[in-house]
Amino acid sequence: xxxxxxxxxVSTLIxxxxxxxxxxxLMSGKALTVSELAEEAGVTIQTASSHLSKLHTGGLLRPRKxxxxxxxxxxxxxxxxxxxxxxxxxxxxxxxxxxxxxKDAQLRHARVCYNHLAGALATQMFDSLMAxxxxxxxxxxxxxxxxxxxxxxDFDIELDVLHSARAPLCRECLDWSERRSHLAGSLGRAFLxxxxxxxxxxRVEQTRIVSFSRxxxxxxxxxxxxxxx
Amino acid sequence: xxxxxxxxxVSTLIxxxxxxxxxxxLMSGKALTVSELAEEAGVTIQTASSHLSKLHTGGLLRPRKxxxxxxxxxxxxxxxxxxxxxxxxxxxxxxxxxxxxxKDAQLRHARVCYNHLAGALATQMFDSLMAxxxxxxxxxxxxxxxxxxxxxxDFDIELDVLHSARAPLCRECLDWSERRSHLAGSLGRAFLxxxxxxxxxxRVEQTRIVSFSRxxxxxxxxxxxxxxx
DNA sequence: CTGATGCTTCGATAAAGGTCGAACTATGCG
DNA sequence: CGCATAGTTCGACCTTTATCGAAGCATCAG
Numbered sequence: 001x002x003x004x005x006x007x008x009x010v011s012t013l014i015x016x017x018x019x020x021x022x023x024x025x026l027m028s029g030k031a032l033t034v035s036e037l038a039e040e041a042g043v044t045i046q047t048a049s050s051h052l053s054k055l056h057t058g059g060l061l062r063p064r065k066x067x068x069x070x071x072x073x074x075x076x077x078x079x080x081x082x083x084x085x086x087x088x089x090x091x092x093x094x095x096x097x098x099x100x101x102x103k104d105a106q107l108r109h110a111r112v113c114y115n116h117l118a119g120a121l122a123t124q125m126f127d128s129l130m131a132x133x134x135x136x137x138x139x140x141x142x143x144x145x146x147x148x149x150x151x152x153x154d155f156d157i158e159l160d161v162l163h164s165a166r167a168p169l170c171r172e173c174l175d176w177s178e179r180r181s182h183l184a185g186s187l188g189r190a191f192l193x194x195x196x197x198x199x200x201x202x203r204v205e206q207t208r209i210v211s212f213s214r215x216x217x218x219x220x221x222x223x224x225x226x227x228x229x
Numbered sequence: 230x231x232x233x234x235x236x237x238x239v240s241t242l243i244x245x246x247x248x249x250x251x252x253x254x255l256m257s258g259k260a261l262t263v264s265e266l267a268e269e270a271g272v273t274i275q276t277a278s279s280h281l282s283k284l285h286t287g288g289l290l291r292p293r294k295x296x297x298x299x300x301x302x303x304x305x306x307x308x309x310x311x312x313x314x315x316x317x318x319x320x321x322x323x324x325x326x327x328x329x330x331x332k333d334a335q336l337r338h339a340r341v342c343y344n345h346l347a348g349a350l351a352t353q354m355f356d357s358l359m360a361x362x363x364x365x366x367x368x369x370x371x372x373x374x375x376x377x378x379x380x381x382x383d384f385d386i387e388l389d390v391l392h393s394a395r396a397p398l399c400r401e402c403l404d405w406s407e408r409r410s411h412l413a414g415s416l417g418r419a420f421l422x423x424x425x426x427x428x429x430x431x432r433v434e435q436t437r438i439v440s441f442s443r444x445x446x447x448x449x450x451x452x453x454x455x456x457x458x
Numbered sequence: 459c460t461g462a463t464g465c466t467t468c469g470a471t472a473a474a475g476g477t478c479g480a481a482c483t484a485t486g487c488g
Numbered sequence: 489c490g491c492a493t494a495g496t497t498c499g500a501c502c503t504t505t506a507t508c509g510a511a512g513c514a515t516c517a518g
Contacts, residue, residue, distance in 0.1 A: 006249075007253065008243065011244035011315060012241075012245075015237055017237045019237075060318075078317065082318050085310065085311045088234075088307065089311050090238060
């Protein structure tokens with residue numbers, strides 16, 4: 001019974017409260033320094049340093065040195081997806097660390113998941129893309145149809161660049177608050193970037209919240225045929 | 230940043246080697262007893278009992294008592310998916326099987342359990358009913374949906390008669406060869422009766438074996454959308 | 459009833475690992 | 489160069505928790 005991958009090792013890494021805090025922070029997609037992570041996680045710098053080094057060894061984080069700073073970020077999108085999955089299950093158990101507050105509602109509505117959009121609006125966007133057959137599910141793979149490609153190009157997303165990258169173009173990501181899929185992959189990322197370029201959305205500093213401007217919300221809903229609630 | 234679900238709690242649950250072993254075992258989809266899980270995980274029964282109780286509290290497992298045995302299975306598909314994700318990240322693949330139950334192939338395939346159908350075909354029938362939302366799980370109770378009721382009536386099962394009976398309509402029964410659920414209760418019984426009426430099946434005298442006719446097997450598979458192996 | 463089996467609870471033990479103070483290295487700034 | 493800042497390493501606590509023996513329930517078979 002010693003076969004199979006070592007899920008205990010990875011889970012133990014995530015299982016420590018301080019490390020879990022840091023990982024949750026890094027879900028914003030940003031790279032943060034040791035000190036920043038230490039403060040947010042509520043531990044001293046020494047402790048944080050030790051934790052981060054373990055997370056790196058475990059392949060969950062990717063460090064980058066810049067001058068005398070050391071930045072840590074999630075190693076890749078798989079890590080982000082896994083964390084999102086754990087959040088989903090934890091939320092399903094009804095095990096929230098904090099009571100639902102105003103911030104929580106905003107998080108559920110629209111937030112960043114690593115580098116793409118998540119939350120209620122993101123799942124609706126995903127549903128729209130599926131309904132219009134811009135995306136289709138082929139087995140477990142998500143495929144961008146010709147119509148979908150045209151739609152993306154129309155939105156000034158340079159698909160050729162995305163295709164040349166190694167990362168998968170389209171990917172499903174399970175939304176922990178909505179318990180439905182939203183769009184990940186380089187296309188999901190490209191969409192978020194365009195939203196920011198167009199000033200439809202703004203990131204709220206220090207959080208994962210994504211805030212839509214009034215006109216941005218309208219344009220977004222129009223683009224994806226989402227009715228006002 | 231202390232928002233969001235408590236991922237540390239769930240991860241800690243998975244993070245213990247003994248628990249991880251058990252969860253990996255249960256990825257087979259089968260329900261296993263405390264003793265079996267203890268042995269496979271390499272710990273004593275007391276320790277296993279404690280672990281399993283924690284996993285239950287954490288919402289990862291669903292226990293069922295049958296006689297003096299206690300069977301544990303993964304709580305739902307989300308848990309399985311999460312574990313699959315962790316395995317993916319932990320790199321490597323491994324699946325593990327364990328032969329259980331009667332050795333007779335015919336018995337394993339289809340047999341009578343008290344008054345309803347059991348065996349591989351029965352668990353597939355059950356899975357089909359669940360997948361099509363003819364049955365839904367509400368807490369520990371199995372509920373026949375409107376769609377399910379229509380489906381049953383369409384199959385000439387007189388639901389009114391069943392409802393008037395004192396016995397519960399739907400009930401999960403743990404299949405001892407498959408270690409998964411199949412349908413019991415008066416509805417489960419009614420289905421078997423109909424199968425016999427239609428000559429889809431015949432009971433083999435002196436045994437619990439249920440033998441499907443060639444055409445009966447085909448009709449059965451069509452009714453429940455079960456692919457030929 | 460009695461004995462056997464499956465599982466749970468309790469308590470003591472021991473190992474693991476998170477934590478922080480202190481000392482140390484490395485980089486940047488004047 | 490000296491000094492400040494960022495991060496690491498070391499060592500010593502100390503909380504947490506996995507573990508198993510022993511005893512206690514619960515269920516089943518005669």
